[in-house]
Amino acid sequence: MDMRNQAPLVDSSACLCRVERSVAGAAAPRLVPRSKACVQPSLRASIHPLKPKRSPGGVGVGGGQCPLIPGLPDDLAVACLIRVPRADHWKLRVVCKKWFRLLAGNYFYGLRRRLGLAEQWLYAVKCDGDGRVSWDVLDPAHRAWRALPPVPGEYASAVGFGCAVLGGCHLYLFGGRDPRRGPMRRVVFYSSRSNRWHRAPDMLRRRHLFGACVMGNRLYVAGGEGGLRSAEVFDPAKNRWSFVSDMAASLMPFVSAVHGGRWYVKGIGEQQQVMSQVYSPETDAWSAVLELDGMVTGWRSPSVSLGGHLYAADCKDGCRLRAYDEAAGAWSGCVDSGHHLGSSHAVEAAAMVALHGKLCVVRNDMSVSVVDVTAGEGSLRWETVAGKGQIKTFVTNLLSSIAGRARTKNRVLHCQVLEA
Known part of the structure; x- marks a missing residue:
């Protein structure tokens, strides 16, 4: 692993305090231990997809140790805790280490999603x-x-970067132009479950002012300023970027949408003309949309x-x-x-x-x-x-x-x- 990707971790209680307590209100600051301010978010090495950690005892979330709630079986305790509103989860995390570990993993929030309790x-x-x-x-x-709290330092003043959500709980920032370094391949993502920023594999091409979309829980990017025709896809299950078919013509997209299982992109071509293209992941092919096509005409x-x-x-x-x-x-x-x-x-x-x-x-x-x-x-x-x-x-x-x-x-x- 590239050691340059490592960064000191931010104190978790401070990070949770500033994010979730601000949503819940200012009535309970004294319940959270004071610690250093979350001035710069930490970027951990790529760990996507996040995997739940096994308890030392290996028995459910309780691990065969002291119960989550005294007097209640752990499964019944979890059934109670998953119904607590999301704005109050920071309070649950500061009760004890066992509750903190429960809310830090995927099991808790995965169960909320399966039962229709996710907010x-x-x-x-x-x-x-x-x-x-x-x-x-x-x-x-x-x-x-x-x-x-602040976004990762690379994006504090970046322009032309992309943003997308994978898995319903991971917010990705990728590409863009840094004022000092120029176009970037950098990819980071924020997990609403762990409340942390993480690193993901870099894109294969430096690009900014490009198009991006999500289809089938895969992240697609294409085009960009500088006459780029290349397109690539990120599969979170494999944690890897790979190229797909090039665009029919180089394009700098300014609007795009996924509809009917296809990705429609509209932007500016090399000759400063307005162009539209559509990508089908089933055939891995780009095709030009007719100039008078009713869907893209006047769509800005x-x-x-x-x-x-x-x-x-x-x-x-x-x-x-x-x-x-x-x-x-x-x-x-x-x-x-x-x-x-x-x-x-x-x-x-x-x-x-x-x-x-x-x-x-x-x-x-x-x-x-x-x-x-x-x-x-x-x-x-x-x-x-x-x-x-x-x-x-x-x-x-x-x-x-x-x-x-x-x-x-x-x-x-x-x-x-x-x-x-």
């Missing part, structure tokens, strides 16, 4: 006007964004595939959505909130994700709107999960413009949903 949180990676990259988390139950906004349908924003603030009708081969308006926020940079729809089976629109001002697109036309209802509200947002944007602070506005780069 989805929304993570947003953003960049301010000075180029500093940070990330926040939104617990839908608390309806408030919380700042997280964030999009998401939900329930077998592809949705995209039809206005800058994402308050009006449209869906792609495969039978007609065209986009059609389907959902309108009726309350539009404007066309400023702050309220621009930066990302669309699926959260708890609903369509979630995230804007640059960190306001979040959710709508159940599967409901009947008369039952559609928009709900604000997080945000300042229309009037307060307008006043904030007006004051910022007057004060000349427009250049320092935040910009949401990526949004992903992790469960635990």
Whole structure:
């Protein structure tokens, strides 16, 4: 193992304190032992996929030692603990070492997923006007964004990097351009179960401003600035990158989506022309999409595939959505909130994700709107999960413009949903 990949580990209680306690509230700081601040996250060597550790006794999670909860069998104790809300898991970790080990492994969270108890949180990676990259988390139950400890140093000021989720609980950052080192092959991932950053194998090519998607729990990347045509795939089961077929033409993607088991990519070609390509993993082949194809014509906004349908924003603030009708081969308006926020940079729809089976629109001002697109036309209802509200947002944007602070506005780069 390359020793350069090793880094000193961050005190786990401090890391958990800053991440999970901030979501739970400020009422219980005194319950967590004070330790050094999580100024720089640790990057452990690649350990993906994470494997549960066997107990010394070899008998379940209890290991044949003292029970998890005195007076209760361990299986019944686990049945109780897995029902504790995710925002309170940091409290469970500080009860004792045995509870900490239980929540540090895959068994606990794997059981929550199998029983339908896993909770989805929304993570947003953003960049301010000075180029500093940070990330926040939104617990839908608390309806408030919380700042997280810093991202790994390589991505503190990187641009043009990719972001994706594998296994439902691993958030990957990969590629991009470092201001000092140039394009990178670096890959790191955050586990919502262990609450740590880890190293993963580097990509085979240095690339930034490229396209990325997840199909079949595999991470695909393709194209990039500099006339790249190569494409590669990362298989977490093998913990290895490998090349796939090259693109039909070099492309710098600016929007992409997975729909119908295929990856649609739209971007700028070498001659600065708009191009569209589609990749099929079954045949491992790229093909050009016809210029007048109804799906990609005019498609520039964030999009998401939900329930077998592809949705995209039809206005800058994402308050009006449209869906792609495969039978007609065209986009059609389907959902309108009726309350539009404007066309400023702050309220621009930066990302669309699926959260708890609903369509979630995230804007640059960190306001979040959710709508159940599967409901009947008369039952559609928009709900604000997080945000300042229309009037307060307008006043904030007006004051910022007057004060000349427009250049320092935040910009949401990526949004992903992790469960635990």
